Amino acid sequence: xxxxNNIKKLRNANHYSQEELAQKCNVSRQxxxxxxxNEVLPDTNNLIILAKLFxxxxxxxxxxxxxxxxxxxxxxxxxxxxxxxxxxxLVLNIILFVQRHEGTNDPSLNxxxxxxIYQPEDQNYHFILNVHDNNIDFDVYLHDRWSEAWSWxxxxxxxxxxxxxxxxxxxxxxxxxxxxxxxxTMTYDADKDEIKCSFPEQLSLGIRVFTMIRK
Numbered sequence: 001x002x003x004x005n006n007i008k009k010l011r012n013a014n015h016y017s018q019e020e021l022a023q024k025c026n027v028s029r030q031x032x033x034x035x036x037x038n039e040v041l042p043d044t045n046n047l048i049i050l051a052k053l054f055x056x057x058x059x060x061x062x063x064x065x066x067x068x069x070x071x072x073x074x075x076x077x078x079x080x081x082x083x084x085x086x087x088x089x090l091v092l093n094i095i096l097f098v099q100r101h102e103g104t105n106d107p108s109l110n111x112x113x114x115x116x117i118y119q120p121e122d123q124n125y126h127f128i129l130n131v132h133d134n135n136i137d138f139d140v141y142l143h144d145r146w147s148e149a150w151s152w153x154x155x156x157x158x159x160x161x162x163x164x165x166x167x168x169x170x171x172x173x174x175x176x177x178x179x180x181x182x183x184x185t186m187t188y189d190a191d192k193d194e195i196k197c198s199f200p201e202q203l204s205l206g207i208r209v210f211t212m213i214r215k
Contacts, residue, residue, distance in 0.1 A: 004038035006064045010054040011036075025049050109134070109158065112166075112188050116195050116212035129195065129212050131156070136170055138184075154184070164190040 011021050011032075018032040025032070025046055034040045042050065051058050112131050119126035130137040139151040154170040161167065166188040185198040195212045 002038065002064070003041055003062055004036045006061055007032075007042075007050065008036040009064075010050070010056065010061065014054055016053075021053070024053055109156065109166075109168075111190055111193075112168075112195075115215040117215045118197075118210045118212040120207075120210075127197075127210070127212065128215070129197070138172075156186075166190065 011018070016024075018029045018036075022029045022032045027046070031040075035042050047058055047061055050061055054061070113133075114131060116129040116131070117126060118129075125140060125142045128137075128139045128141065130139075134156050136154050136156060137151070138154070140147045152172045154172040156168050156170055159167045159169050168186045168188065170184045170186060172182045172184065182200055184200065187196040187198075188194075189196070193214050196209065197212060198209050199207075201208065
């Protein structure tokens, strides 16, 4: 049992000088020095004051920090680290979610997300429209084979909405095709969950207006 050494360790751990600790215990600095050198022992009242100041038990002052206490402290630190990591992971996921969806905060555009198809009867072609975030992929399939020459990408710009009808203008952007600011118009019917597409003449494939249903 080395009470003086325990007091010194606790004083240093709490960043007190001998003078500062003496003031808090209402004793002289020399008394603190004598405690720490084991010349004299603090009385019960002073032990209680020290325990409160250092936020420890009387046993820790008298017998020192036990191995069990050290293990408990490590466990607390470990749990705190895990909580911090979990919180950081949650914040990161929120940031990534916001970044991914910052362009789709329009409720109607969120509803629009997904894949749509137009397949006329008795024809050897069909159209596939894929809406993802603020962009679209429009693909044409001839005899069930993808046609690169009639497939485009574009970005969506909302124009207006009337009740459950939402009108979007899509600017087609594809350097592989010779398109001069070509745009298509999409009218989304939220009640029917279908899209009416209007294509410019140069991209119409013989049909300029058609309705696509969710695939």
